[in-house]
Amino acid sequence: MDKLVIEGSTRLCGEVEISGAKNAALAIIPATLLINGVCTIDNVPNISDVKIYCDILKELGAVIKWNTPNELTVDTRNITSSRAPVEKTSKFRASYYLLGALLGRCGDAQVGIPGGCNLGARPIDQHIKGFEALGANVETTKGTITATASRLKGSSIYLDMVSVGATINVMLASVLAEGTTTIDNVAKEPHIVDVANFLNTMGADIRGAGTDVIKINGVKELKGNATYSVVPDQIEAGTFMIAALASKGDINIKNCVAEHLEFVTAKILEMGANVSCEGDNIHVWCNKRPSKVNIKTLPHPGFPTDLQSQIGVALSISEGTSIINESIWDSRFQYTAELNKMGAKIIAQGKSAVFEGVEKLYGCPVYATDLRAGAALIIAGIIANGTTEVYNLNHIDRGYENIEEKFRKLGAKIQRVSE
Numbered sequence: 001m002d003k004l005v006i007e008g009s010t011r012l013c014g015e016v017e018i019s020g021a022k023n024a025a026l027a028i029i030p031a032t033l034l035i036n037g038v039c040t041i042d043n044v045p046n047i048s049d050v051k052i053y054c055d056i057l058k059e060l061g062a063v064i065k066w067n068t069p070n071e072l073t074v075d076t077r078n079i080t081s082s083r084a085p086v087e088k089t090s091k092f093r094a095s096y097y098l099l100g101a102l103l104g105r106c107g108d109a110q111v112g113i114p115g116g117c118n119l120g121a122r123p124i125d126q127h128i129k130g131f132e133a134l135g136a137n138v139e140t141t142k143g144t145i146t147a148t149a150s151r152l153k154g155s156s157i158y159l160d161m162v163s164v165g166a167t168i169n170v171m172l173a174s175v176l177a178e179g180t181t182t183i184d185n186v187a188k189e190p191h192i193v194d195v196a197n198f199l200n201t202m203g204a205d206i207r208g209a210g211t212d213v214i215k216i217n218g219v220k221e222l223k224g225n226a227t228y229s230v231v232p233d234q235i236e237a238g239t240f241m242i243a244a245l246a247s248k249g250d251i252n253i254k255n256c257v258a259e260h261l262e263f264v265t266a267k268i269l270e271m272g273a274n275v276s277c278e279g280d281n282i283h284v285w286c287n288k289r290p291s292k293v294n295i296k297t298l299p300h301p302g303f304p305t306d307l308q309s310q311i312g313v314a315l316s317i318s319e320g321t322s323i324i325n326e327s328i329w330d331s332r333f334q335y336t337a338e339l340n341k342m343g344a345k346i347i348a349q350g351k352s353a354v355f356e357g358v359e360k361l362y363g364c365p366v367y368a369t370d371l372r373a374g375a376a377l378i379i380a381g382i383i384a385n386g387t388t389e390v391y392n393l394n395h396i397d398r399g400y401e402n403i404e405e406k407f408r409k410l411g412a413k414i415q416r417v418s419e
């Protein structure tokens with residue numbers, strides 16, 4: 001079992017390059033199944049969830065070549081199966097996109113019930129509602145979900161709640177459907193726009209991505225023969241912005257899109273950080289203890305749930321008492337028990353937590369309870385007095401590329417050790 005050993009009390013300073021967005025790549029890779037051709041995807045984050053996805057596509061008949069550590073060529077001309085391996089697809093959340101993509105291409109799709117971080121109940125009823133509206137029959141039995149359709153026909157779909165996964169999945173299933181599909185009350189995250197841009201580059205006709213309504217005019221075929229670059233990861237960029245604030249550091253964050261990060265910028269400015277944006281760089285520096293703020297997580301453009309744990313670390317050492325209300329997931333405060341082991345004073349109950357700021361955290365062994373909690377615990381270890389050992393790195397490796405190298409370049413004393 002690997003662990004990260006971090007010697008703390010470090011002020012993070014320097015430059016960091018942001019990778020392509022995990023959640024965009026994990027939708028674009030299955031979206032290649034809608035193409036009857038070859039395409040190249042650049043700025044792909046080299047993370048374990050992406051590698052599993054590539055293995056799954058290969059099992060379905062795709063030919064995938066890594067041209068560089070961050071560029072893939074995918075040839076989907078000879079797809080031989082629409083039934084994805086149950087064990088592999090049950091391991092991570094984004095495998096649900098195979099349903100929309102395979103249904104769109106083959107009129108038949110099967111995956112294992114998707115796994116992923118344990119953040120509480122994670123139903124996919126809205127995905128299913130969308131597929132059924134397009135004419136599919138969907139059955140869930142014995143750990144698998146199977147969707148079949150003799151013909152998919154455009155429809156009007158209203159999502160009961162704003163869901164990233166349902167928005168993208170129904171979009172995928174509609175691209176090759178007959179006629180026009182309208183999806184109302186959709187999510188507006190940057191990676192939704194990115195997936196739509198990717199599909200449009202390959203020949204789809206999707207309009208409105210980034211607004212509340214997406215309209216898809218079905219096309220007969222997607223041809224490929226193009227190169228697409230994945231949007232920068234706004235959650236990774238936000239993680240380093242918060243790390244600069246929490247460590248009283250000075251970090252120049254390169255290859256990011258400032259407009260995608262306005263929610264973090266607003267909050268860390270309130271907490272006392274300085275932020276300046278120029279081109280695709282965001283410079284964050286801070287020389288005082290963070291101030292208290294209250295935060296409520298919301299769908300984009302609100303404060304994202306995927307940065308809640310990281311900002312929780314900054315609040316744990318802030319001056320005063322702050323409250324976080326988590327409105328997306330039921331169990332996203334598991335990391336607070338780990339921070340409390342380090343000396344934080346956090347009371348979490350249900351979907352709210354009260355952070356009474358302390359002056360210092362103290363290093364000790366801690367366990368990543370999910371992907372973003374893992375990133376939060378690394379930041380906590382970097383600012384704490386003494387030595388922190390972070391366990392359960394499999395969560396972190398699923399979604400952050402070279403995370404310890406990136407922090408080491410900023411001055412963190414962090415080593416991966418095999419036990």
Ligand code: UD1
Binds near residue numbers: 026094124127165304
């Ligand atoms: C995606 C992200 C995840 C992020 C989340 C919210 C990926 C692979 N994961 O997850 O990192 O935390 O968006 O930004 O992109 N819901 C239903 N029924 C459904 C679908 C969702 O009730 O059919 C509920 C969920 O329980 C949750 C809320 O809607 O409370 C939002 O979920 P959703 O946006 O779908 O999250 P994911 O796509 O799973």
